[in-house]
Amino acid sequence: MSDTVLNYVAGQWTRSRSTESIPVTNPATGAVIGLTPLSTGEDVAGAVGAARAAFPTWRATPAVDRARVLFRLKMLLDEHKEELARSVTREHGKILTETRGEVQRGIENIEHACGVPTLMLGDTLEDIAPGIDCESVRQPLGVFGVITPYNFPVMIPLWFWPYAVATGNTVVLKPSEQDPLTHQRIVELAEEAGLPPGVLNVVHGGQDAVEALCDHPDVVGVSFVGSSEVAEVVYRRATASGKRVQALGGAKNHLVVLPDADLDTTVEACMSSVFGSTGQRCLAGSIVVGVGEAWKPLRERMLDGASALRLGDGLVDDTDMGPVVSAAHRDRVRRFIDEGEGDGARLALDGRGATVKGLEAGFWVGPTVFEDVPFDISIGTEEIFGPVAGLNRATNLDEAIGWMQSSRYGNACSIFTTSGKAAREFRYRAGISMIGVNIGVAAPMAMFPFGGSKGSFYGDLKAQGRDAVSFYTDARVVISRW
């Protein structure tokens, strides 16, 4: 019998009032390893109450002391890196090198948030008029809701809550119901690091908990990451009740390869972009475009590389690609492949029948490659979020940029070339927020803003970096005459 995951409210591990739960599975084996309670509005209200009660004291705690708690947490996370990575592989499925990288990226956000005494500094100007001075200060706002997806269960919550608490706010976190176990351990470590009760609260669940956070009058803002459909709903619902919102959504990323690109490094980067994390990344390449003469060798090398990938349990050393997160998601990815075939795209490599010996109950989809994907069919326009590549040929860079821009999404894109002029043209015209030049996964580090544009992002200020500090504080100005 698996244990029901506990909520964390006012420093206490507590049972949700709900009797409903959904299973957390190990995607490589199909085994149930936990149960996520579908917490109620009352559970959320309790956590918001705890966060609100903790706010005045935490806000008055000097920024250097708040940062010291995060320093201790960073040290503890470093010590527990391997344990956390293995835990993510167990509940998410991606391979250990990927989960180690995820934990490291999460830690880097804590390191950046430790700079809060500097990041929060204000400005002063004497004599804006004779004898009158003006200063600006950044002040925290209160209780923030943080709602996160399944694909980076360690890193994405750490894009948000460390900055929110570093700047003096308190938080209610609603992790993904599909893989909430590892972050429980991080909360235990945060407690060990000295984070006071009520500063970080966790409520597990799904839609009801999210809606309760969006509606609660004592929640001043919401940070959300997930699919665009839900991002838009959360953005509209939470802004309608007067909150500030940053809502990061889905993606359909194009990788454009010019004939002058270095083929070895390009193929390696494209392979890891498309098939890394079994395609379950918002920065994953989805459509790979070979321009002119680049197409033929790119096609051959991508097909060879994809056919050679070893599918298996992410905890086993020689596995190249793990399962997808759930049976439902596997079926969704397979449906996309069915549709692509039905809609006339040429299926050059079919991962639908893939399985792994001894792990037949796992949620497997093998590497899949389509060729000549039209941009008016579902696999050309929708986010598949699985190991499925569309391999297209363009006659020139203009055509490739035009295809990319026709997408409703605007998360990431990449160009592969040795021409500085072409790269400049690409980045200048892309109109997309995260741009790679000879990089397959254009992931900004913690000190830079992370987030897309168009249908990939709803809001103004993005995750990480200085944007995070601006999102979680209000710039207040004092004008004085004595």
Ligand code: NAD
């Ligand atoms: P999801 O939208 O299903 O869920 C995200 C969160 O919203 C979860 O906490 C979930 O419980 C909640 N939720 C789900 N349905 C809801 C509803 N109807 N009403 C209210 N809340 C709801 O996303 P997912 O499947 O967990 O994650 C994958 C998605 O996240 C992909 O679309 C991916 O591109 C996106 N993503 C984007 C970024 C980015 O930086 N833009 C990063 C990671 C993931």
